[in-house]
Amino acid sequence: MFGFIVQRLLATIPVLGMVAVFVFLMLRLTPGDPAAVLAGDNGTPDQIAQIRESLGLNEPLLVQLGIWLGNILQGDFGQSYFFKKDVSELILLRVEPTLALATTTLILTIVVAVPIGVLAAYRHGTWIDRSVMAFSVAGFSVPVFVLGYILIYLFAMEIDLFPVQGYKPISDGFWPFIHRLVLPSITLSVIYIALIARITRASVLEVLGEDYIRTAYAKGLKPNTVLLKHALRNAAVPIVTVIGIGIALLIGGVVVTESVYNIPGLGRLTVDAVLGRDYPTIQAIIIVFSFVYVVINLLIDLSYSLLDPRIRY
Amino acid sequence: MTDATDIKPILEIDNLTVDLPDGNDRRHAVDGVSITVGPREIVCLVGESGSGKSVTAFSVMGLLPKGQLTPSGGEIRLMGENVLTASDERLRELRGARMSMIFQEPMTALNPTMTCGDQIEEVLKTHTDDDQATRQAKIIDILEQVQLPDPPRMAASYPHQLSGGQRQRIMIAMALVLEPVLLIADEPTTALDVTTQEQILKLIKEIQRTHETAVLFITHDFGVVAEIADRVAVMQWGKVVEEGPAEAVLKRPRETYTKMLIGAVPSFTPHGRPRDSKAPVVLTTDGLSKIYGGGGFFQRAREVHAAQNVNLEIRRGETLGIVGESGSGKSTVARCIARLIDPSAGHIYLDDDDIAKASQSRLRHLRRRVQIVFQDPYRSLNPRRTVGASIVEGPMNYGMGHKEAYDRARELMSLVRLDPNALDRFPHQFSGGQRQRICIARALAMGPDLLIADEAVSALDVSVQAQVLELLDDIRRRLDLAMLFITHDLRVAAQVCDTVAVMHRGQVVEYGEAAEVFGNPQHDYTRALFAAAPGRGFDFGGGLTLAAG
Structure with missing residues (x-):
């Protein structure tokens, strides 16, 4: 087990290294010039050249890459071209809203999706099952931004239940913080609820056909006990896998949702950085995200051995 | 056995x-069945698959799948109480406490994510108000009674850490911990090795005596019936066709169907047909070994000797049987010979070619000469391809034309006694025995020199098994094939094999002519294996003639 964790953590180093090089080259090879963006619409060619010189963009590509990687190893992600701040400071400022949105979304997803999935499997073929499946199809089909605007229209404009947009940090009080997160969380979680409810249903349905479920009934257990204690635990591995993939995908959804609801998180920062050709910021965000991916995957793999005693590393 | 007239x-x-759901071949899964089980009595319910024996058992437990099978008539009384009309809540009270059940597959009947102790404790928690200490004491006590070594360790183990026999003991412990009056055993030893089966049958008998439990024992195996039953009820097509004391039914069956079933049980006496010692040798293995293991970067290396120094020989027109229990290495040897896996050491001579180390490209030419028929006919045919497509795929891969391949497939279908015009049907439209015939036809389509049958009749009912065995033997004779027959069933081996190799823990412990091995076993393990075979004292097949059936 310990050996496995060490092995996996060591494996993140080449992964992050490759991501770093790939992202660096991708950004340099796509058209667009940060110096031109910074100089603004009225920038003269001289000004642009000067900015380019000051940012070190005139150095050969490999030299730039070397300098950047060397700085990262010392914990320095560089300075944002656009915000004129240390990138690490910039990211730290933006982490809280994203983390908050991701957490509430995740909780909402699990709390809703797993029970309705189990219920659909238990009531397989009935109207409950069909409603859950219909919701799933609908949930998959509606784009995040459409759903976002519909919810804003209904619950913020027609009925004045929630604010239209914006974010309040948790230091301003718990209630205002949650109040502003309700609509974004629902918007973001619908597709994951659809996905995870489906997986839960399929997985539980399969387990319900197993012999040990019959054994459990033969012991005189109540259906609820059979379902929660015997079926769900055995169905958990695929469900947890998809929840883990869901967390990874969530980061993509966050970008759109944060834009719709005007939340100053990492998603918005990403959009702004891309539009401004802010190379250091984009590179740092992607490295942070890929590190999060790797850690989440490791946690999922470790959770398997908690859920299923047959899996040992 | 007690007299049923004065005791309830x-x-x-x-x-x-x-009732069966609409659209089945018959209306009732079980049709007017009446069976009584007295106190301290073991009643065997015998029948082939689809006879309704399991449905009857599940009806008693109230475990029939809802909406698919519905009891529509009659009564089931447990100590006078009709369980068919009992409420769900009352049924839950009865299950596990007054009546309990053990199942066929100990591998899958236990929850893999809970310790065995917790699974037994669940029964106590559901049905009693015992405190933690009492429950633990009861668990240890029942684990001792089912003769498991080191009960505290067993209680803390997960099912996958135990052997099949140990798991079945856990199941029995779980079923008996609350001293039910009725135990239903649904083929509890079918998935076990013979030596384990013998122990479990003995245990059920012993425990049944000490706990005075009534047992309804479901089986398809007349050997098991001969070992354990006080009374027997034979089922066919949802009806009880014959019932009576075990001795009477086994020795003097009245019904044709019972006679046929008992007659189809292969005899232990080898056929003893003459061998042609001049026939050319088709296959020789020399020091064949297979070692699994290795271990990874952070793991300890662990080696398993699945097969060790196996030396075998098969002549044209002969059948070599490899018998052994699960894990003995018999299938490993078969797979090495077919080069489905690579042997670790030794030689495999097919005629004069050593195929043990042959490269993939050279193997391509050799593959058609060795063909396998697998155990489970339900899973060894692709369900989405017609049987014709499955049969012609091999020859066409080797360049045979479409028309020629199909003509040959039609011939083969007649050879395995199936309708040649059924080539465009799908596997699910055939019964298990028919599918196994199709698998044989598929193997023969390649024109092999050596046919390997890996437990090829183990999943079949006895009557079907007898037919497929006869077919295999007929094909061997007609095509003058060499056959390698892998089986755990000594009776089957006695019937088809000319020579027999007994395998134990990867090694061949005894190897010789069938008549010699069966008549005068030399190795201790062979003797133990023969002694454990159920119904050993009862001469099936040989003692009865099929003439009446």
Whole structure:
């Protein structure tokens, strides 16, 4: 087990290294010039050249890459071209809203999706099952931004239940913080609820056909006990896998949702950085995200051995 | 056995009828079945697959799948109480406490994510108000009674850490911990090795005596019936066709169907047909070994010797049987010979070619000469391809034309005694025995020199098994094939094999002519294996003639 964790953590180093090089080259090879963006619409060619010189963009590509990687190893992600701040400071400022949105979304997803999935499997073929499946199809089909605007229209404009947009940090009080997160969380979680409810249903349905479920009934257990204690635990591995993939995908959804609801998180920062050709910021965000991916995957793999005693590393 | 007239029976199944859903080949899964089980009595319910024996058992437990099978008539009385009309809540009270059940597959009948102790404790928690200490004491006590070594360790183990026999003991412990009056055993030893089966049958008998439990024992195996039953009820097509004391039914069956079933049980006496010692040798293995293991970067290396120094020889027109229990390495040897896996050491001579180390490209030419028929005919045919497509795929891969391949497939279908015009049907439209015939036809389509049958009749009912065995033997004779027959069933081996190799823990412990091995076994393990075979004292097949059936 310990050996496995060490092995996996060591494996993140080449992964992050490759991501770093790939992202660096991708950004340099796509058209667009940060110096031109910074100089603004009225920038003269001289000004642009000067900015380019000051940012070190005139150095050969490999030299730039070397300098950047060397700085990262010392914990320095560089300075944002656009915000004129240390990138690490910039990211730290933006982490809280994203983390908050991701957490509430995740909780909402699990709390809703797993029970309705189990219920659909238990009531397989009935109207409950069909409603859950219909919701799933609908949930998959509606784009995040459409759903976002519909919810804003209904619950913020027609009925004045929630604010239209914006974010309040948790230091301003718990209630205002949650109040502003309700609509974004629902918007973001619908597709994951659809996905995870489906997986839960399929997985539980399969387990319900197993012999040990019959054994459990033969012991005189109540259906609820059979379902929660015997079926769900055995169905958990695929469900947890998809929840883990869901967390990874969530980061993509966050970008759109944060834009719709005007939340100053990492998603918005990403959009702004891309539009401004802010190379250091984009590179740092992607490295942070890929590190999060790797850690989440490791946690999922470790959770398997908690859920299923047959899996040992 | 007690006299049923003055003591009330534990279980009375009275004229039970269970409906099948619409669109089946018959209306009732169980049709007017009446069976009684008295106190301290073991009643065997015998029948082939689809006879309704399991449905009857599940009706008693109230475990029939809802909406698919519905009891529509009759009564099932457990100590006078009709369980068919009992409420769900009352049924839950009865299950596990007054009646309990053990199942066929100990591998899958236990929850893999809970310790064995917790699974037994769950029964106590559901049905009693015992405190933690009492529950633990009861668990240890029942684990001792089912003769498991080191009960505290067993209680803390997960099912996958135990062997099949140990798991079945856990199941029995779980079923008996609350001293039910009725135990239903649904083929509890079918998935076990013979030596384990013998122990479990003995255990059920012993425990049944000490706990005075009534047992309804479901089986398809007349050997098991001969070992354990006080009374026997034979089922066919949802009806009980014959019932009586075990001795009487086994020795003097009245019904044709019973006679046929008992007659189809292969005899232990080898056929003793003459061998042609001049026939050319088709296959020789020399020091064949297979070692699994290795271990990874952070893991300890662990080696398993699945096969060790195996030396075998098969001549044209002969059948070599490899018998052994699960894990003995018999299938490993078969797979090495077919080069489905690579042997670790040794030689495999097919005629004069050593195929043990042959490269993939050279193997391509050799593959058609060795063909395998697998155990489970339900899973060894692609369900989405017609049987014709499955049969012609091999020859066409080797360049045979479409028309020629199909003509040959039609011939083969007649050879395995199936309708040649059924080539465009799908596997699910055939029964298990028919599918196994198709698998044989598929193997023969390649024109092999050596046919390997890996437990090829183990999943089949006895009557079907007898037919497929006869077919295999007929094909061997007609095509003058060499055959390698892998089986765990000594009776089957006695019937088809000319020579027999007994395998134990990867090694061949005894190897010789069938008549010699069966008549005068030399190795201790061979003797133990023969002694454990159920119904050993009862001469099946040989003692009865099929003439009446």
